[in-house]
Amino acid sequence: MNGAQSLIRTLVEAGVDVCFANPGTSEMHFVAALDAVPEMRGVLALFEGAVTGAADGYARIAGRPAATLLHLGPGLANGMANLHNARRAHTPVVNVIGDHAIGHKKYDAPLESDIEALTGTLNGWTRRSAHTADVGADAAAAVAAAQDAPGRVANLILPADVSWGEGGKTCPPVPARVPKEVDETTIKQIAEVLRTGESAALLIGGAACRETGLRAASRIAAATGAKPFIEVFPARLERGAGLPNIERLGYLAEHVEYQLQGVKHLIVAGAKAPVSFFAYPGKPSDLVPEGAHVHTLAGLEADVVGALQDLADVVAADTEPVLQEEKRPALPSGPLTPQNxxxxxxxxxxxxxxxxxxxxxxxxxxxxxxxxxxxxxxxxxxxxxxxxxxxxxxxxxxxxxxxxxxxxxxxxxxxxxxxxxxxxxxxxxxxxxxxxxxxxxxxxxxxxxxxxxxxxxxxxxxxxxxxxxxxxxxxxxxxxxxxxxxxxxxxxxxxxxxxxxxxxxxxxxxxxxxxxx
Amino acid sequence: MNGAQSLIRTLVEAGVDVCFANPGTSEMHFVAALDAVPEMRGVLALFEGAVTGAADGYARIAGRPAATLLHLGPGLANGMANLHNARRAHTPVVNVIGDHAIGHKKYDAPLESDIEALTGTLNGWTRRSAHTADVGADAAAAVAAAQDAPGRVANLILPADVSWGEGGKTCPPVPARVPKEVDETTIKQIAEVLRTGESAALLIGGAACRETGLRAASRIAAATGAKPFIEVFPARLERGAGLPNIERLGYLAEHVEYQLQGVKHLIVAGAKAPVSFFAYPGKPSDLVPEGAHVHTLAGLEADVVGALQDLADVVAADTEPVLQEEKRPALPSGPLTPQNxxxxxxxxxxxxxxxxxxxxxxxxxxxxxxxxxxxxxxxxxxxxxxxxxxxxxxxxxxxxxxxxxxxxxxxxxxxxxxxxxxxxxxxxxxxxxxxxxxxxxxxxxxxxxxxxxxxxxxxxxxxxxxxxxxxxxxxxxxxxxxxxxxxxxxxxxxxxxxxxxxxxxxxxxxxxxxxxx
Known part of the structure; x- marks a missing residue:
């Protein structure tokens, strides 16, 4: 078994069975190895921005990472913008970045560049496979790293000779870091804040934007009067009839100022306190209302949904969530406008x-x-x-x-x-x-x-x-x-x-x- | 005059009067300032890879840099692959990379990323403008840095508030580093090598791929029997009837091995000794024939054309270059093939x-x-x-x-x-x-x-x-x-x-x- 085969088999064993790919010469053994591992599906895209964006979309829906196959530094660079989006979404992604054979790097061939400097900007996880025998273990570590709560971009750099070398070994799945449970003290403190009767808002994000989190947030809001909001750009938001319809914070700073007007306590759960997308002359970057206190119910790496449920059980034990009724606009007529x-x-x-x-x-x-x-x-x-x-x-x-x-x-x-x-x-x-x-x-x-x-x-x-x-x-x-x-x-x-x-x-x-x- | 206006005026004074642009919010003052400086031409592209590739193509032909306008780290990332090509071409490029206002960066807004880590991979020149009053001087320095021999990618990071601030000052052009003259000793040593009668090849690149360099190389080859070659991927190669027709080194290692077979002395001028584009199992990366000596007539930063002319005057004083005659293929007929x-x-x-x-x-x-x-x-x-x-x-x-x-x-x-x-x-x-x-x-x-x-x-x-x-x-x-x-x-x-x-x-x-x- 060569390195590429051990890599793909290990990915499949760890539940990664789709690879969005835009390969080049240094990835040819990976490409050939796809035929040896029928469980792995290769999906070709014609530009790396399509590869990485597809991996992001895949994982947001599948709930587990896809792999990508990228061609050295320039291929990774082409995929960086959508990896930036995936990083902000906390999407688990496993990038396999082909590189020159180890002995070839010193020759500074035309495609040589500093891959680690690029991956470093993603604040995720990066490893360069150094030995064919370790590729399986490196792959298992990459899949786990990608899925460490709340999810991140893992980059496995695969030199061509490590890929084509014989002596590859598969590795069983490695457990990922699970979300941290929020302690009872925090839940009680936040409950106290909500019981003061002072104007409060509850800003949720991440995993809380799906049904269980939305229902808990809705119960808390209904019971305490806190205004619930969803982060500006959620990675995956469940919406529609039968679910709580919670407003998203606006993109425009002016809009957020309006939404949070008068709020004295901003409780965040799986989201960061709001900041302006861009700076504007003479306007604040920090959109937390002046004098308001920010209370963190659950950080990004915490069990946000569990924390919201725990809080709901404390402050809203007998309260049901407010659910959106089924209701559609009538089909309009006439020329298209931004409104219709x-x-x-x-x-x-x-x-x-x-x-x-x-x-x-x-x-x-x-x-x-x-x-x-x-x-x-x-x-x-x-x-x-x-x-x-x-x-x-x-x-x-x-x-x-x-x-x-x-x-x-x-x-x-x-x-x-x-x-x-x-x-x-x-x-x-x-x-x-x-x-x-x-x-x-x-x-x-x-x-x-x-x-x-x-x-x-x-x-x-x-x-x-x-x-x-x-x-x-x-x-x-x-x-x-x-x-x-x-x-x-x-x-x-x-x-x-x-x-x-x-x-x-x-x-x-x-x-x-x-x-x- | 705001920072953006001082920047654009300084660029124009330094001879940079085309800006390929894909702007975003943080670049709006730069965009507005284009109307204040009619000499600067803004050219919109719909993706940054088109922006940076166009800047590369522009400078290869114009002989002076264009500016680019890029939107923060992700915009730069989208342009990186063609900047990688520009780096390898030694093309002068002046990137203006918009960034968040200085005070906004600490908020880690969605588009925040490590721009310097990206520009660092281009092995060029990077400066972050810190004060509106310095933007003009920074711009002049960037244009000079881009044109330092043999040419490179210069990156000027422009925070939005530095751009919109008042108090900008234009700056006169700054001289760039000129190519180093090759000393007489080196010319004489190479001439000695050529006079040994041992099998030699002359590999030229960079500025030597235009008429003057080609003519000198052709004279040297004709007089000494050295086989002349052009680097595999020249940035700009002049060809056609009336010019010496010098063969390019091949892309395939096998081809280069054939081309350099038997060569005992490889003389390089404005080019690096040949290496394989990729590594292949069991094949060498270094394509210099075994036992051959590499002699550097002129490094990449040297005055390659001058060195070739000096060498030609020593070894080929009475020799004319071999010029390609005018000759075109007949128009073929029938279905298209890779041949016709x-x-x-x-x-x-x-x-x-x-x-x-x-x-x-x-x-x-x-x-x-x-x-x-x-x-x-x-x-x-x-x-x-x-x-x-x-x-x-x-x-x-x-x-x-x-x-x-x-x-x-x-x-x-x-x-x-x-x-x-x-x-x-x-x-x-x-x-x-x-x-x-x-x-x-x-x-x-x-x-x-x-x-x-x-x-x-x-x-x-x-x-x-x-x-x-x-x-x-x-x-x-x-x-x-x-x-x-x-x-x-x-x-x-x-x-x-x-x-x-x-x-x-x-x-x-x-x-x-x-x-x-």
Whole structure:
């Protein structure tokens, strides 16, 4: 058994049986070894940003990591932006990064670069396999490291000769670090705070954004009057009829200030205290209201859901959660606007959908329109590095082939990782991409005003404008093997959305919406 | 004057008047400042890999750096692969990397990451502007650093508040480090080696790959019998009728071994002694023939061209260079093959063309077919990080709007940075992309065999296969605003190539060629 075979067998034994890959010469033995281990599924993507984003989306839905296969430092670099998003999402990812053979590195061949410096920026786990006999153990350690609570990016650097060498040994799974239980004292202290009757807010994130956590948070809020909020960009949020409908904190600092106005106690559970996404001249970065106290119920590495349940049992023993009733918007009519396209989605969202949401400014009205739709998961842009939506949808569809995946995708972000459409076509993934085509970096038009950039004129405007030429996403999608239609009215969008959901495989709807700003 | 304005004015004064940009919120004051400095041209690209690749292509042709505008760590990360190629090309590039305001960094907002760790891998120059009053001086230093011989990537990190603050001051240009002159002793020693009559080879690279260097190398070779070679992947190589036609070292180790067989003295000038691109089991990484001596005429930072001229004056005072005669292949007929598409290009290559060559396996027969074509420049994939061809062509066309740019582009590499086509359409760039569509990572099929990866089967083959679905690059290009046609025969390719060259603006030809292997 060579190193590559021992690596793949160990990954499979540890429950990692999908590998999103964009290989090169130094990874050829890994590629060949896929045929020796039938349990491992290799999924080809044509750019590493699609590879890493798919691994992120996969793990958010599957609840366990996928592997990636990346080609030396430049391949890793291409995947870094979506690994940044995965890091912010605390998604477990196991990167296998091929490198030159050990003896080859000193020659500084063209693809040589400092891989560890890149992985270091991910604040995760990195190991370079040094001996073929250790690759199995290294792989088992990588899978465990990725799953250490609350989840992180693990990087296993695999020199080509360590991969092709004989003498590989598989290694049984290694246990990961489990979430820390929150002690009773903390629960009691937070309960005391809530009993003061002073204005409080409860901000939840991470694992708390799924049913059990949401129900506990809702009970606490209902019993104590604390306002519940969800972190701005949750990795995976369960929503829809029958679940508590808890408001997300806003992206805009002004919005958060409004949401937290008057709050004296901010209780955080699996989330960090809110900060502004960017700094703005003369405005605060820290969005905790002045004079308010921040109380940590559960840190990111803690058992957030257990802590919320424990707290609920103390302060809300007899209180039921407030559940969203089933309620959909009526199908609108007429030309598409930023207001009405979300109603089409809300009206037609299928059961048990997964939404990969990179709609950005086009999607600000989405939460209201889908709150009472059938239960669904929402995967958001956790790290702010755009180009995440199409790959995350691609990975989610691999993780849950029986669920419809809806990718709400802004045009500006789409071009970063557009080739993930091809992977959807190859894998016959059930993804419907609703491409919100406003022909602008609309968010930047808004931000240009918000940062107070005076004196901007036509040259600045041109850098935020995606028309001239207009992109035709029907052609782009068809060029990558994904059937597509264009919608300029609500009726066309509703028709196209129904068509896309009814047919198996991926589809794209080039949805022409005017910019919000 | 704010920091951003002082930065842009200083860049313009130092001769940097094109900025390839993909901005975000933290760069809005830079964007607004473009309107205050009309001399600076902003060119929007929809992905940072297109931004950095275009800056590389621009500088290779313009002979001076462009600026880039990148959005924090993730934006830089997206541009890293083509910066890796620029580093290997010794291309001067001035990256302006926006970052959070200084006081905002401690909040670890979603886009926060370690920018210096990323720039550190480029082995170039990095500075973080700390005060608005210093931004001008920092910018002047960055332009000089980028142009320090032989050229490198300079990174100026610009915190948002340093950019928006008032009190910016422009700074006059700072001189860059010029190439070191090679001393007479070295010239004499190398001349002695050449006079021994022992088998010698002269390997040139960098600045020596243009007319003056080529002529000197050719004279030396003609007078002494040394075999002249050009480094495997030159940043910019002048070729065609009237110039010496010097063979490039091969990509494959086997090829280089053949080329250097029997050589006792390898003289290098502006190039490193040859090493294998990758390691292969049981094969050497060092491609210098056993027992041969390596003599450095001129290191990478030296005045390579001057050294070659000095050496030629010593050993070849009365010898003329051997010049390539004008000679084109006849236009072939019939279905396209890896053999005949290059003949179409050779037969029809226009005067004074720039070739951005990322044809990979499809292009192995190109040099012979174009050797006697009209004089042209060839820009190659210097660092092995694919996705370079379309952006480099885009930047080259901005640098030389009067020259026809021909991008010979393999399909596998094209998807990495395909959105650069949109920038070509927006800028009305005169680029003809000949998309060599063999529906495979053909080079990896070859490499799978070369590395001796036994036991590979259908799963491995699938990861190297780009059919299923076939990509339709006509639709993809048209979707990005670039007129396109498909060619499956030599006649169709010739027709389409002539059509593309005759019309202004960018064009793409989806050229269906069978894989070489």
């Amino acid at each position: 396209w979300v109603e089409v989605i809300g009206a037609l969202l299928p059961d048990n959908a997964i939404i990969s949401d990179e709609a950005n400014t086009s999607g600000v009205l989405l939460p209201a329109a889908t709150a009472g739709a059938p239960r669904h998961d929402v995967l958001t842009l956790t790290g702010g590095a755009i180009g995440q939506g199409i790959p995350v949808a691609t990975g989610a569809a691999i993780a849950a082939p029986d669920r419809p995946v809806i990718n709400l995708q802004s045009d500006g972000s789409a071009l970063y990782t557009i080739s993930a459409l091809w992977t959807q076509a190859r894998e016959k993934s059930n993804v419907t991409t609703v491409l919100l085509n406003n022909r602008a970096y609309a968010i930047l038009r808004m931000e240009l005003q918000r940062v107070g950039a005076d004196g901007s004129g036509p040259k600045a405007a041109e850098l935020l404008d995606l028309s001239g030429p207009d992109m035709d996403f029907v052609k782009i999608a068809e060029g990558m093997g994904v059937p597509a239609r264009r919608a300029t009215t609500t009726e066309e969008l509703a028709d196209a959305f129904s068509w896309a959901l009814a047919e198996p495989g991926p589809h794209l709807i080039d949805t022409i919406v005017p910019p919000l700003v | 598409w290059v003949e179409v290009i050779g037969a029809l290559l226009p005067d004074n063309a720039i070739i951005s060559d990322e044809a990979n396996t499809s292009g192995v027969l190109l040099p012979a077919a174009t050797a006697g074509a009209p004089r042209h420049d060839v820009l190659t994939l210097t660092g092995g990080a694919i996705g370079q061809g379309i952006p480099v062509a885009t930047g080259a066309a901005i640098a030389a709007p009067d020259r026809p740019v021909i991008n010979l582009q393999s399909d596998g590499s094209a998807l990495y940075t395909i959105s650069a086509l949109w920038t070509q359409a927006r800028e009305k760039s005169n680029v003809t992309t000949v998309l060599l569509n063999n529906r495979a990572y053909a080079i990896l099929r070859m490499e799978l065999q070369r590395v001796g990866a036994d036991g590979s089967g259908p799963k491995a083959a699938e990861l190297l296969d780009l059919s299923g679905p076939d990509m339709d690059f006509v639709k993809i290009a048209e979707g990005m605003g670039v007129p396109a046609r498909r060619a499956t025969t030599t006649e169709e390719l010739a027709d389409a190539f002539s059509w593309a060259l005759a019309e202004p603006g960018p064009h793409l030809i989806d050229t269906i060629v069978p894989p070489l292997v």
